[in-house]
Each structure stands twice: as structure tokens, then as C-alpha cells.
Amino acid sequence: MRIKYTISIVFFVALVIIEKENNIISRVSDKMTLKETPQTLLQQNGFSRIVLKDNVSFSSLSKMDSALTMRRLENYSKHQEVIPRGKKHILLLAATRTGSSFVGEFFNQQGDNMFFLFEPLWHVEKMLTLDTGGTNATASAKAFRDVLHQLLLCDFSFLESFIQPLPVDHITTTLFRRESSSSLCDEAVCSPFIKGVFERYHCRTRRCGPLNLTMASQSCLKKEHIAIKSVRVRQLDTLRPLTEDPRLDVRFIQLVRDPRAVLASRMVAFADMYKNWKQWATDGDETIDEDKVRKLKGNCDNIRMSAEVGLSQPPWLRQRYMLVRYEDIARFPMRKASEMFGFTGIPFTRKVRHWILRNTQASKEAGGIYSTQKKSSEQVEKWRFSLPFKIAQVVQDACGPTLKLFGYKFVNSEEMLTNKSISLIEDKVFNFS
Numbered sequence: 001m002r003i004k005y006t007i008s009i010v011f012f013v014a015l016v017i018i019e020k021e022n023n024i025i026s027r028v029s030d031k032m033t034l035k036e037t038p039q040t041l042l043q044q045n046g047f048s049r050i051v052l053k054d055n056v057s058f059s060s061l062s063k064m065d066s067a068l069t070m071r072r073l074e075n076y077s078k079h080q081e082v083i084p085r086g087k088k089h090i091l092l093l094a095a096t097r098t099g100s101s102f103v104g105e106f107f108n109q110q111g112d113n114m115f116f117l118f119e120p121l122w123h124v125e126k127m128l129t130l131d132t133g134g135t136n137a138t139a140s141a142k143a144f145r146d147v148l149h150q151l152l153l154c155d156f157s158f159l160e161s162f163i164q165p166l167p168v169d170h171i172t173t174t175l176f177r178r179e180s181s182s183s184l185c186d187e188a189v190c191s192p193f194i195k196g197v198f199e200r201y202h203c204r205t206r207r208c209g210p211l212n213l214t215m216a217s218q219s220c221l222k223k224e225h226i227a228i229k230s231v232r233v234r235q236l237d238t239l240r241p242l243t244e245d246p247r248l249d250v251r252f253i254q255l256v257r258d259p260r261a262v263l264a265s266r267m268v269a270f271a272d273m274y275k276n277w278k279q280w281a282t283d284g285d286e287t288i289d290e291d292k293v294r295k296l297k298g299n300c301d302n303i304r305m306s307a308e309v310g311l312s313q314p315p316w317l318r319q320r321y322m323l324v325r326y327e328d329i330a331r332f333p334m335r336k337a338s339e340m341f342g343f344t345g346i347p348f349t350r351k352v353r354h355w356i357l358r359n360t361q362a363s364k365e366a367g368g369i370y371s372t373q374k375k376s377s378e379q380v381e382k383w384r385f386s387l388p389f390k391i392a393q394v395v396q397d398a399c400g401p402t403l404k405l406f407g408y409k410f411v412n413s414e415e416m417l418t419n420k421s422i423s424l425i426e427d428k429v430f431n432f433s
């Protein structure tokens with residue numbers, strides 16, 4: 001009897017010990033792996049598990065999402081007093097090859113009171129890209145939104161968790177296109193140059209050491225305004241929570257361009273990818289890549305849907321949304337830039353004007369010389385002579401409603417496509433306020 005008891009107790013205790021050990025071992029091993037990966041930072045930000053290129057756990061993203069939201073909400077009430085008066089937060093949203101780098105320069109050149117970031121979401125997209133080459137749109141949208149939200153508050157910590165390799169003590173040598181943000185090459189963000197440390201996207205205006213994101217954040221907080229350019233946000237309404245943060249005064253500028261021109265530009269930039277399309281258009285023996293047509297349609301639909309949300313002026317976007325066509329900026333840069341600054345409530349500085357004068361033919365636009373204006377229109381419609389008519393038709397079929405919404409005229413023949421006396425850009429004023 002007694003022996004039986006003892007045996008069972010010993011057995012039970014042993015079980016408990018084994019169970020505990022297991023727990024400890026797994027916790028220790030968790031910790032050990034955490035140390036080596038960006039998981040630590042992601043976890044601090046509410047990720048329960050990392051979302052890496054090859055190892056994706058998306059259910060955790062939604063957990064991260066609610067954790068972040070909770071903390072954000074807590075902070076709203078606590079930090080009300082720190083809302084800087086008059087500080088504007090600009091998001092320049094576009095698709096690729098719509099001239100967004102050019103338009104981004106308007107803000108990058110604005111001067112000392114502007115903090116400008118160029119494509120910070122590049123890192124987020126890179127890390128969330130799956131083996132298939134695509135991303136989970138829902139999960140990416142949340143990560144994009146939260147990173148942008150923090151960045152607009154001059155907080156780089158969530159972005160840091162997506163930078164590879166993970167920054168050490170907030171120092172990184174790999175921030176994408178650092179040199180395209182003059183704010184990141186400012187005196188205030190320029191740590192002493194270190195010989196022998198390679199920084200791929202190093203500053204060109206001065207010799208700086210690796211980027212210290214603590215310095216960047218401090219500099220950002222001191223600036224009057226902040227602007228971020230991104231080609232990665234697909235749906236405007238995913239950013240709605242940013243408009244609900246009382247610490248932010250967000251303005252969205254959506255930049256669009258004729259999808260036929262975008263495709264013509266892509267076909268030059270990514271010639272290999274579109275080899276098949278070219279053959280199809282010229283010889284007619286290849287079949288067109290349906291997957292690419294679907295993607296094209298998807299992109300057009302996203303752009304159109306975002307614009308429809310913006311133009312319908314829901315209360316959350318009132319006075320926060322502006323739609324700009326690249327074609328209008330290319331033809332009338334000074335007028336359009338002035339409108340954009342007017343919309344944002346940020347001064348249109350001499351520095352920006354000079355930059356525009358130096359980089360466009362706007363000097364003549366101001367003088368009203370008709371021939372020059374015509375010349376810029378020609379420049380902006382140059383694609384019409386490189387894009388095969390058959391492909392223009394494919395775009396029109398896939399993106400019809402988008403073309404219509406933005407006022408891009410359809411072509412019904414090769415002759416019309418290449419007839420210089422027919423403009424494909426309808427005059428169109430978009431209602432924004």
C-alpha cells in the first residue's frame with residue numbers, strides 16, 4: 001500500500017518536473033533564437049511571431065495590429081498636449097512610374113522646416129514578400145499603415161524592425177535610398193564619417209557615417225512639417241486610422257498617370273519582363289501573358305478605387321485629399337506645385353520654385369510662351385510613339401473605368417494613337433477641398 005503510494009507520488013512529481021523542464025527549455029530556446037533575429041523588435045511592437053520572407057505567420061500580424069492599436073489609443077489621451085500646432089503631415093501616394101520621385105522633390109527641396117522620407121516602406125514590403133514573389137495584401141496594408149503612422153510621429157522603431165540587417169543601437173548602413181531624403185543627410189543627422197564602413201545609399205551632399213536613426217528621429221521632431229512619399233499603399237482607406245489620431249494633421253496627395261504611359265515606361269524599364277508582350281504585339285504568334293493583364297487590371301482598380309474614395313469626400317477625408325495627374329504637373333509644374341502647397345498649407349518656398357525652374361521648362365510656362373507649353377505636352381505624350389496600338393488596347397480594356405475617371409481619352413486606331421494633333425489628356429478639374 002505504502003509502496004504503491006510512494007511510486008505514484010514519485011511518478012507524479014517526475015511528471016511535473018519533466019513538464020516544467022520542457023517549459024523552461026522551450027522558453028530558453030525561444031529567447032536564444034529571438035536574440036539573433038529581428039523578432040525581438042517586432043515583439044516589442046506587439047508581433048507575437050516574426051513575419052519573415054521565408055517564414056510567415058500572418059495570424060500574428062493581426063495580433064500585432066490590435067496590440068498596436070491599443071497602445072496607440074492609450075497614447076492619444078496621455079499625449080494630447082504634445083500635438084504641435086500647425087504641423088502638417090503629408091503623404092504623397094502614387095503607383096510606380098508615375099513621376100512620384102519628381103513630385104517628391106517638391107517636398108524634399110522645401111527647405112529646413114521639412115522632414116522628408118523617400119520610400120521607407122520599401123523595407124516593409126521586402127520583408128513581407130513571400131516566396132511566391134507576392135505579398136499578403138491585407139497583412140502588408142496593416143504593416144504599411146502602422147509604419148507610416150509611427151514615422152509621421154517621427155518614431156522609427158517599427159520601421160527598424162523591418163530593416164535587414166537589423167539596426168544595432170539604432171544605427172543602420174542599409175536604409176533604402178537614404179540619399180534621396182535631404183533630411184537624412186542634414187548636418188543634424190550626419191554622424192562622423194567612419195573610414196572603411198560601407199554604406200550603399202550614402203549621402204552625396206556631405207560625408208556622413210552610418211545613419212543614426214535616433215538622430216533622425218530627433219531631427220524630425222524639430223521640423224515644422226513632415227512628408228513621406230510612397231508607391232506602396234494600395235488602398236487609401238486602409239490609412240483611415242491616421243486621420244483619427246489627434247496628434248496628426250494628415251494630407252493625402254494621390255498622384256496618378258495615364259496607365260498606358262505607365263505601361264510604356266515599364267516596358268522600357270523592365271524590357272525582359274515584357275518581351276512576350278512585345279512579341280505578341282508585333283508578330284502575333286505569342287499569346288499574351290494573362291497573369292500580367294490581371295495584375296494590370298488589379299493595379300488600375302486599386303488606383304481608381306482609392307481616387308473614388310478620395311473624390312467622394314467622406315467626412316474622414318474632408319480637406320485632406322487631393323488628386324493630381326502627372327500630366328498636369330509635367331505641363332504646368334509651377335501652377336500645380338503652387339496648388340499642392342496651397343492644399344497642404346505649407347509655404348511654397350523660393351527654394352522649391354528654383355528647383356522647379358532648374359528642372360523643368362517652367363520658366364517659359366510662366367512667360368506664357370505657347371510653343372514651350374506645347375513642347376512639354378509632347379514630352380508627356382511621347383509614350384504614344386513607343387507603345388504598340390495593340391497593347392494600348394489591352395490597357396484600355398483592363399483599365400477603362402480608370403482612364404475615364406481621370407480624363408484620359410481612349411484611342412480607337414493606330415492613327416489616333418500617333419496623331420499629334422489629338423491630345424489624349426482631357427482638361428479636367430477634380431473636386432477636392
Ligand SMILES: *[C@@H]1O[C@H](CO)[C@@H](O)[C@H](O)[C@H]1NC(C)=O
Nearest residue numbers: 033050052053054055056057
Ligand atoms: C519557420 O522556421 C522554423 C525555424 O527556422 C521552421 O522550423 C518552421 O518549419 C518554419 N515554418 C514555416 C511555415 O515555414
Ligand SMILES: *[C@@H]1O[C@H](CO)[C@@H](O)[C@H](O)[C@H]1NC(C)=O
Nearest residue numbers: 068071072074075078079155
Ligand atoms: C506611447 O508613448 C510612450 C511614451 O511617450 C512611448 O514610449 C511609446 O512608444 C508610445 N507607444 C506607441 C504605440 O506609440
Ligand SMILES: *[C@@H]1O[C@H](CO)[C@@H](O)[C@H](O)[C@H]1NC(C)=O
Nearest residue numbers: 058059061062136137138139
Ligand atoms: C493574409 O493575412 C491575414 C492576416 O492579416 C490572414 O487572415 C489571411 O488568411 C492571409 N491570407 C492569405 C492568403 O494568406
Ligand SMILES: *[C@@H]1O[C@H](CO)[C@@H](O)[C@H](O)[C@H]1NC(C)=O
Nearest residue numbers: 169171191212213214215218
Ligand atoms: C546616435 O545618436 C544619439 C542621439 O544623438 C546618441 O545619443 C547616440 O550615442 C548615437 N549612437 C551612436 C552609436 O553613436
Ligand SMILES: *[C@@H]1O[C@H](CO)[C@@H](O)[C@H](O)[C@H]1NC(C)=O
Nearest residue numbers: 414415416418419420421422
Ligand atoms: C489627326 O487628327 C486631326 C484632327 O482630328 C485630323 O484633322 C488629321 O487628319 C489627323 N491626321 C492624321 C494623319 O490622321
